[in-house]
Amino acid sequence: MNGHLSLILNANPPRPMTIKQLDAIGRAFDQPEGWLYELYPEECFRHEKVSRPRVIPYFIRCVQIGRFDCVETVVSIMLEDLKSSLPILFEVAEQLFHTGLKQESIPFYRYVIDNERNNFSDIFVMSQYRLFVASQGLDAEENWKAVIRFEPYRKRLPENIQLDAHLKLANLCSTLQKWKDMERYADELRELAIALYENELRKKKSTKGVEPLKAAYHLVVYYGHGFLLKADALSKQERYEQAIEYTLGYADLSWFEVLDELGRSEIEKFHLWAKANLYNLDLMVGRIGVLPEYIQFIKENPQEILPSLLCIVKSANKYKFHIEDVLNLFANEISHFGKYEDIFNKNRNLRFRFELSVYYFQRGKYVEGLDNISMCIDLYQEMNSDQAFLMECIKLYEKHSSKTKEEQK
Missing domain, CATH: 1.25.40 (Serine Threonine Protein Phosphatase 5, Tetratricopeptide repeat)
Structure with a gap:
């Protein structure tokens, strides 16, 4: 480090400092992460041109420690030369995306999308795709916006x-x-x-x-x-x-x-x-006779319990047959459906709880029905699902609310 520091301070012209070297100096002086980062942009530009080897690691470190102010400062300068800057911003986005920092990659893909004039260029189309992937979450409305935004570009990809x-x-x-x-x-x-x-x-x-x-x-x-x-x-x-x-x-x-x-x-x-x-x-x-065979299949393949029970309850509601023995058999598994974190199983659990509440209300089990419709509304709020479904839940509750206890209301 001593030799590098001497070249940085004394060489003519001075050797440019890497962001790793700045971090090392900060640690030596017992300074917090991001110390002097606001001064580092000078190292990112030489002879009015951006330095790819210095600016990319700088952006990555800024994102890692939350110094987005520094990113915006440098990007505002870079965008004066779109031809050389957009590939660099795309590379930063790709590095973040592929190291698991998908949310953090979004602003960099947006820089490319907002400033690339050629909507058929490789980096523009790929940025649209990455943005679509990175934008997906539990919020249904935001997910639909992501679909609409990306849909026109899907066939331009390799x-x-x-x-x-x-x-x-x-x-x-x-x-x-x-x-x-x-x-x-x-x-x-x-x-x-x-x-x-x-x-x-x-x-x-x-x-x-x-x-x-x-x-x-x-x-x-x-x-x-x-x-x-x-x-x-x-x-x-x-x-x-x-x-x-x-x-x-x-x-x-x-x-x-x-x-x-x-x-x-x-x-x-x-x-x-x-x-x-x-x-x-x-x-x-309506081929209800397959149910015993199906139950055996589910026992042997427990990963299929949630989607299978959703279908069984839905069929029971449609054809008015009893499935208490099935619900009792998988009661333990049903009690753990709320632990799912991925959007697909959360959505299945939402639909399962709705169908189960219908099943219980049809059989006069109002306490159980209200418990499950309450779970539906909780899941709806978490996922920001479509309002038509919320109205179905409210209508179902109102239909049976007179038969529920005050504390449940």
């Missing part, structure tokens, strides 16, 4: 990333109950996966050693989800016979070529999900 984009769009629309949109994105995902699969088969026959497709998941995952999500969207619209057709489309994917060990394990997952969903669809069309 095809391997388009796979992920369509998968995420369809899944997010599922939590938002936007069934038509979910169906459309599932169709696009399936069509793209089929086209890329055919291309992979051609590559396999080629003698030129062509690079295989690089994607986040095995290609069979996207292909299978194209069918699974389509079937789910159809089921939610009560188009059950069509949903069965698409469910059978991913029930057995053993014919899929270009498989490795990972691909084969994914096929087993789809087989399991198809089995569960075929039970669900049987129940929703």
Whole structure:
């Protein structure tokens, strides 16, 4: 450090200081993190040009310790030269995104989006996609805004990333109950996966050693989800016979070529999900006789308890059959549904509690019904779900409120 310090202070011209060196000096003088950071921008610019090796680590450290004031100061200077600055800001955003600081990456992607004049440039389109991913959370209204904002750019991405984009769009629309949109994105995902699969088969026959497709998941995952999500969207619209057709489309994917060990394990997952969903669809069309077999399946596959019980209660409400023994059997698991933190299972728990409250009210169990409708409203507030659903909850409560105790009201 002594040698570096001498060059920084005495060399002619002085050697530029790195942010790590400034941090080391701060520690030597027992100063807090971020000491003298407001002076460091001078090191980021030499001969009126921004220094990539110094400004990127500086931005990363500023974000890590919360010195966003310093970031804004430097960015305001950088934006005077968009051609050289936007790729740097994009690189900072990518480093933050890929190290788990997704929320912190958002302002940097916004700098690119707000200042890139070419809406077809790689960094503009990728910034739109990253912003879509980073913006997702528990708030339903914000998630829908993220879908609307990103949707026009989904087909401008490279095809391997388009796979992920369509998968995420369809899944997010599922939590938002936007069934038509979910169906459309599932169709696009399936069509793209089929086209890329055919291309992979051609590559396999080629003698030129062509690079295989690089994607986040095995290609069979996207292909299978194209069918699974389509079937789910159809089921939610009560188009059950069509949903069965698409469910059978991913029930057995053993014919899929270009498989490795990972691909084969994914096929087993789809087989399991198809089995569960075929039970669900049987129940929703009134084939109640499958219930004992379905219960055994759930016991053997506890990860399917929440989505399966949601379907069982919904079917019980539709066809007016009793499921107290089923609820008692899984009472312990039901009591832990509130521990889920991810948006998909929170949304399932929300819908489950609503259907369960309907079930209890139908059977005169007003205390249990009100308890579950209260859970619905709590979850609604946490997730900022659609107001139409809140109105359903309130109407259900008002319908039965005269039969509830004052303390419950």
